[in-house]
Amino acid sequence: MSVSSIGYARIESTDLDAWQNFASEILGLMVIRNNHSQDLLRIRMDDHPFRFLVQAGENDRLLACGLDCGSQIQWQANIDVLADAGYSFKKSSAEETINRAVTELAVGQDPSGNTIELYYGRKLTKEPMISATNSQFITRDASSTDLGFGHAVLPTTETEKTLSFFRDLLHMPVCDDLTPPMPEGAPPARVIFMHAENPRQHSLALFNHPNPAGVIHLMVEVSSLDEVGSALDRVKNAGLPLMATLGRHVNDNMCSFYVVAPGGIAIEYGFDGLLVDWDNYTPTVSTIGDLWGHEYNVPS
Ligand SMILES: [Fe+2]
Secondary structure, three states: OOOOEEEEEEEEEOOHHHHHHHHHHHOOOEEEOOHHHOOEEEEEOOOOOOOEEEEEOOOOEEEEEEEEOOOHHHHHHHHHHHHHOOOOOEEOOHHHHHHHOOOEEEEEEOOOOOEEEEEEOOOOOOOOOOOOOOOOEOOEOOOOOEOOOOEEEEEOOOHHHHHHHHHHHOOOOEEEEEOOOOOOOOOOOOEEEEOOOOOEOOOEEEEOOOOOOOOOEEEEEEOOHHHHHHHHHHHHHHOOOEEEEEEEEOOOOOEEEEEEOOOOOEEEEEEOOOEOOHHHOOOEEEOOOEEEEOOEOOOO
């Protein structure tokens, strides 16, 4: 495998104050907003300097996913393999590298136009992570392997090419290929789940439709069911829209709900995600996404 984890996501927001409040007071993440960078939120969940980087802008959308390649050698190998296949990943300036708190960075796009940032050598912080809601986020397993921030589901217009990009070029194996039941008249959906070189059941998934937000959802995981329930209470008290009610997924066993963040990006907030021993795992082909719950209310 050539990708260690999904390390971070970058987001553009038309209302940074609303995102700050949402991240801190609803999700329980730690938000850092420096005086000298009022137009930027660094959102922490652990010892990474940020897991979400939200910048002020004219749109509400996902800007990029950061994939940790684990080492300089693997990072360069990934860039070379992608270049041979016709994908240009441009090495970034020192300023961008410092902004992401990584050693080296290269940026390009997958065949569906999703921006991917390949990096290695994240610089961690010793500053404590303080949650206003006492939430604890799961980003490492028992042996301290980085599980990434959670997972991202990206929209595709070129599904087969995009699948090949991640599976065949970046060597992220498919762990589940889901064709969920759809309401009558809705176009057929397919969700292809892939994992990185860590035990989290999936780190990235592709959904075979475009989305103006540039993402189907981002998932974060907390350490107890009570934290999920308390977060759901906060969502309801704040009157925020749900994209899915509480439920449990089949493939990664995640017990979660989906809340719509300011601007429209869906955030899955879950507990109990499956960690997999990949030597003893057989990829699945599924027709059901949920064991129970997850009544979806997807904005058209
Ligand atoms: Fe998810």
